Amino acid sequence: MEKWEGKVSSTLTKAKADQIWPLFIDFFNFHKWFPNMSTCYGVHGTNGEVGGTRYCAGSSLPNEDGGADQVSWSKERLVAVDLKKMTMSYEMVDCNVGFKSYLSTIKIVCGDGEGCVVQWSFVVNPIKGLTFEDLVKKYQNGLDQTTKKMEDGLVQNFA
Template sequence: MEKASVAKWEGKVSTTLTKASADQIWSLFIDFFNFHKWFPNMSICYGVHGVNGEVGGVRYCAGFSLPNEDGGAEQNSWSKERLVAVDRNELSMSYEMVDCNVGFTSYLSTVKVVRGGGNGGGGGGGCVIEWSFDVNPVEGLTYEYLVQKYQDGLDQTAMKMEDALVEKKAV
């Protein structure tokens, strides 16, 4: 008897920044072991293997707000993620989740920072951040919920990054 094949969830969200350049934003994303500085509700992120920003580097992240396999009551979600591709010319990186307690299996995500797209306010040139994911369906979640979580997370991350860069420029 054949097993029914379940389609993977594939999604992509994006946000536009007008006060920061693509290179500025890229430098924050490629700081792979320190993403907790930018991502909402992520209290911990550090390297557990390899070199920060280099293919093969593995980070441990905790504190984000996806329901977890431990019941989700304390909302202490965690994951270990490996950087599997970096294209510094295209400002793109891909990572896979190698272990977690949020039910993700066969997870691959790509972040790409696209030059332009903003109105150039503040002399930054603007950019668009695209974040895509490919994951097996997650029990207890809907595809729509997951896409919205990605969009909300990206919007908040981008705002935090842009605000920090504008503040730094003002000093």
């Protein structure tokens, strides 16, 4: 079966990679940063370690139940973490948003000077009712909002 493969990135100018990385690897608390995610918590394993599994809920993607008032949810498991390279990969193990196969990788890259770049790539089976282009736009929008919120939070804490 054909897979969709995509990658988006967001450049931060006020936060360094070593400031942003801990916010992403705090895998069980991603709701603090990601738009439209109201809940995120650990259901198995240790936060930030391979095998750690989280439950996430919100309204970022339409759910398969079809109701606008129904919550979209997923269970996601960390499958790889490289602390030195600031890279983590996770898979979706269960959900109600149409993902039948899903692997995502986050990588934080040191920028020139003060900033950094966050890269988010994914491989997923095509999703019924959604085009590849629309999915990439959702990822880009989600990443841009997330990194802005992270950067703004860091700047406020150090101001």
